[in-house]
Amino acid sequence: MEGVVPIRLVAGREIDILDQTLLPGEERQITLRDVDGVVEAIQRLRVRGAPLLGVMGAAGMALAAYTLGAAEKRLRVAATTIGRARPTAVDLSRACDDALGLALKEQEVARPKALWRHAENYVARRILEDRAMGALGADVIADASAVLTHCNTGALATGGIGTALGVIRAAWERGTLTHCYATETRPLLQGARLTMWELAALGIPATLLPDTASAALIASGRVGAVITGADRIAANGDTANKVGTYGLAVVAARHGVPLYIAAPTSTIDIGCASGSGIPIEYRAAGEVGGFGGARWAPAGTDAFNPAFDVTPAELIAAIITEDKVYRPPFEFAGN
Ligand code: MRU
Numbered sequence: 238m239e240g241v242v243p244i245r246l247v248a249g250r251e252i253d254i255l256d257q258t259l260l261p262g263e264e265r266q267i268t269l270r271d272v273d274g275v276v277e278a279i280q281r282l283r284v285r286g287a288p289l290l291g292v293m294g295a296a297g298m299a300l301a302a303y304t305l306g307a308a309e310k311r312l313r314v315a316a317t318t319i320g321r322a323r324p325t326a327v328d329l330s331r332a333c334d335d336a337l338g339l340a341l342k343e344q345e346v347a348r349p350k351a352l353w354r355h356a357e358n359y360v361a362r363r364i365l366e367d368r369a370m371g372a373l374g375a376d377v378i379a380d381a382s383a384v385l386t387h388c389n390t391g392a393l394a395t396g397g398i399g400t401a402l403g404v405i406r407a408a409w410e411r412g413t414l415t416h417c418y419a420t421e422t423r424p425l426l427q428g429a430r431l432t433m434w435e436l437a438a439l440g441i442p443a444t445l446l447p448d449t450a451s452a453a454l455i456a457s458g459r460v461g462a463v464i465t466g467a468d469r470i471a472a473n474g475d476t477a478n479k480v481g482t483y484g485l486a487v488v489a490a491r492h493g494v495p496l497y498i499a500a501p502t503s504t505i506d507i508g509c510a511s512g513s514g515i516p517i518e519y520r521a522a523g524e525v526g527g528f529g530g531a532r533w534a535p536a537g538t539d540a541f542n543p544a545f546d547v548t549p550a551e552l553i554a555a556i557i558t559e560d561k562v563y564r565p566p567f568e569f570a571g572n
Pocket residue numbers: 282285286287288326387388389390391394395399400401427465466467468478479480544
């Protein structure tokens with residue numbers, strides 16, 4: 238058992254998800270029965286995190302084949318609709334395109350079952366890859382007794398043990414890491430709500446900080462490394478991740494603290510030459526001016542609200558994947 242289960246594929250016809258917008262206050266499962274439900278869940282961040290978006294892409298395509306029919310035209314529309322629900326995490330569109338390619342190799346009648354099997358295999362692969370990444374990453378951060386992480390990259394974000402949080406967990410299990418600092422991750426608070434919840438469940442001693450305290454924490458010398466996940470890694474190593482990662486990278490470099498990225502190979506997009514080619518999702522101003530039912534900015538306030546930013550490769554000490562630790566200059570297979 239890897240911990241919390243954010244997605245379950247049920248009886249070949251439904252996807253049960255843990256609604257992450259309600260955590261940690263409420264653990265509510267909701268059932269998705271069609272493509273519209275899948276897209277809504279992705280866009281509202283009921284499910285989130287790049288690898289889990291890949292799972293949703295694969296599972297959503299299977300659901301599409303059962304509910305809309307498995308004719309090529311319908312599957313192509315589904316792949317576009319689901320694949321573009323959020324633009325930055327390449328795992329989502331890639332999983333939809335891969336599922337489409339696999340389906341089109343089958344007779345139409347065989348496609349729904351083949352897609353469902355593919356989605357189940359996708360979930361199983363995530364679990365294995367996360368474990369492998371955790372082991373490799375624990376070697377990389379072996380000298381750091383405390384680390385800082387950003388956003389949520391644990392089981393909730395992948396369905397396995399997580400990427401950066403999986404590395405942290407593996408290092409904790411080995412006994413080399415004794416403390417984890419987590420940013421709150423404004424504006425949607427994935428760090429405060431989700432990462433702190435996961436760390437508590439794992440029993441890893443942890444401290445929450447406002448995003449604005451990150452520079453002070455790094456300058457204090459209390460963390461030996463910063464480690465985050467990624468939504469898309471360009472061919473030159475430039476990495477898109479939750480907004481604020483770039484700022485952490487600049488401050489970490491200023492203080493000689495290494496910044497590590499942990500992400501599966503599926504997050505590397507060698508078709509994207511550099512960070513300038515990565516599409517960045519911008520979200521509604523209302524997310525910045527309040528949260529849940531509470532509003533603190535005046536009605537109609539404009540906001541600059543990118544969900545992600547790009548950290549240049551030169552600020553990244555290593556990229557940890559499930560089968561290799563890449564060091565600069567980054568050259569990925571197929572480059
Ligand atoms: O907007 P989110 O919550 O989907 O953003 C998630 C992140 O930025 C994660 O760091 C990234 O997807 C890696 S998750 C293992």
